[in-house]
Amino acid sequence: MSAAKTLFEKIWQRHIVAEHETSVLLYIDKHLVNEVTSPQAFDSLREAGRKPWRSRSVLATADHNIPTVNRQAGMHDEIARLQLNALERNCSEYGLHYYSLNDARQGILHVVAPELGETLPGITIACGDSHTTTHGAFAALAFGIGTSDVEQVLATQSLTIPKLKTMNVLLHGILPDGIYAKDIALAFLREFGTDCATGHALEFSGDVVAKLSMEARMTLCNLSTEAGARVGIIGVDDVTIDYLRGRPSSPKGRDWELALEYWSTLHSDDHAGFDRHLSFDVSRLTPQVTWGTTPAMTVGLDESVPDPRECRDPEAAMRALDYMGLAAGTPMRAIALDKIFIGSCTNSRIEDLRVVAEVVKHRKVAANIREALIVPGSGSVKRQAEQEGLHEIFLDAGFQWRDAGCSMCLGMNNDSLSEGERCASTSNRNFEGRQGRGGRSHLVSPAIAAAAAIAGHFAAPGEL
Template sequence: MDAQTLYDKLWNAHVVRQEADGTALIYIDRHLVHEVTSPQAFEGLKLAGRKLWRTASILAVADHNVPTTGRAQGIADPIARLQVETLDSNCAEFGVNEFRMNDVRQGIVHVIGPEQGATLPGMTVVCGDSHTSTHGAFAALAFGIGTSEVEHVMATQCLLMKKSKAMQVVVEGALGKGVTAKDIALAVIGKIGTAGGTGYAIEFSGSTIRGLSMEGRMTLCNMAIEAGARAGMIAADDTTINYLKGRPFAPQGAAWDQAVAYWRTLHSDDGAQFDATIKLDAAQIKPQVTWGTSPEMVVAVDGRVPDPATMSDPVKREGAERALQYMGLAANTPITEIKIDKVFIGSCTNARIEDLRAAAMVARGKHVAPNVKLAMVVPGSGLVKQQAEQEGLDRIFIAAGFEWRDPGCSMCLAMNDDRLAPGERCASTSNRNFEGRQGPGGRTHLVSPEMAAAAAIAGHFVDVSVD
């Protein structure tokens, strides 16, 4: 057989049938469900009198709407409360396994799946959420779907789709001090643009990627969608397998050994052909900061806000002008001179234990700058929070003037009460800097946890790669 990519292997292993035009019916192993994109799907099932095809494939959790403080009092916003209660009642009615809001295992869906071992190599993983690409870090084929497809998977365990093209992003070499998976992700997006990966599944490979922890790999695959790719993925290796061993949903005993033997085959073969290849030298990647309203509007922290006047493409120039106006920034301003009002450390991109450790290392023994009105740390799950507290990270953050919150999506998309006021500028470890994303009129700069913590302490962006 010809040399196959990891994507070929995952795809071929899940084809149920194929139409003449290439549209395939793909079997889905794991379906993650949250409160925002599922109520209409459950309602559709009920209206049509359909049942779940395989109830045990579903794991549900409320994350987008949950408050990050005062959770014992419930959700104050009646509309948000109804949405979370609707998930609870749908899961109860259909017998779906759900981690409820006050369960210690509750958290952001893309944090808890891997944490529980509910995401495994070789799986197809879907969720009504674009950041499902995160799970590809485990050599899984994972992608976000809309609500109609959520219903489709519930009823049939399958999805109708066409195979994407395959892109490899190869990163070689050692990362410099203070440079993280987040910076790799932003550097890739800066290079290929937010539509650069449209129509592709991206495999990240190379020595730099092999050297990343699972947390780092998840950060990178999480942002594949910001490069336009529905799926990002990384080959399975010892790092993957060691992370999963002993997790509640992971196989055990003889089944574990059988699974591991299969997982070891989940990599692209030598000589496998990709439709596109992008190469990056890790040593050239510096800490990244976005300056505009799209993740591709990004520069290194030692750079300056670009000048739209120098852009030849009129659509790009107009976009940059509009972005600078929205962001309240002047062209050519050094990034390190941009002062911030708020700091958000959290989200499915950067709220895992390693992210919190990295931010705490920067904040240890220091204090949030007086011009920073709020610096908040929102762990990705109740278990991440517990682990961080066992390590004393909460005390480091609190002593430094950060708020230590309960887990959820929080100010990544500001569906709950955590949001920016109009005009406020935020250093955020999240994934989207769109207009209004963190609150109407809010201004978001995407950075790594280290960069966010350092900005909180200094009150403006600083280069964590220099002493």
């Protein structure tokens, strides 16, 4: 009888090409390529006289540094133009699957690949972006990689990865109404820190996870990288299968039946051994808001900015408060905002936009909000939202309705914060300067971002 295995071990062992003392050479099934982290990799590949090992494994689209408005006017700066041109040229030269800015399916890679059925259970995925962990919601091993790794995957269809430990995070309890996956992730990071999963493959499990939609599971796995995890993963169940059924690139016919047979094995066995276990009760969660410069610097909406002396790292907390322009003891609800950003690979899917529409319908963005952006994660999400009439609700409320892209999540295009501007953001990082030099970012769920837009400060939907 074979030994019990974790979900991670099942997929990992199936993909090992060669094993070394501290690392393995892992076969990569799907390679996602963007315009920012790939140009140098292609240049090096070309200089070495090599070609992509398996062109059909590559899916490419520009997402990081593209305009989300007035695209017909061209790119917003020279670097962005060169990056886009390089991606288009490289995809054309090597015959890679590329969704151009004119393609209705274009968008953020971590939104596009799942909704098209390119992300499938049991596969390995690599992408030059740290939030590639998103795809682990489908029981895939998905790795964020650097530019040199992008070249290795292009040239060899494999990736050198240090051996990872395994961690199981059991989410239990009853999730309160009005609490979302974003709140779970931020509260988890507050409790255990941004280094709790360093060097680990993190699996989310438990009844709470089983009741989450695929969109919510993607949010959880997306933010697992903020805990230091190299992989975030969730086992296959009926929710996974229902999401994938009928997707454009999902298996069809007999292949679908064979896939289901394999996918049904993609969960951790009973009594499988993990290197570390964490348990997190969601029953008493309230909406979460970050106050500092890491996702772990989080409090509940009903709380106040903490005293640095009571924080895990007092010096880091003092620096964060100085950068954020906040004083200890300030109620979170008293913090006025300048901008609202709803988007990113964390919270830009149709489920997120429906939540926002429910909150802002028949309401208006507050006068003190200088700009309120809603940026769908893909052209497909935008089209679905418009078919449902959500864009009319957004526009009537005073939001800007943009084209798909990463946008203000990292501020590489014209969507950014100015010095000192404060933003409620549904994105994944609140580091110094993340959304613009000197910008101050507060991470929240789409519901809280929407309510904050209407109130002009942090608020819950029920208080409007």
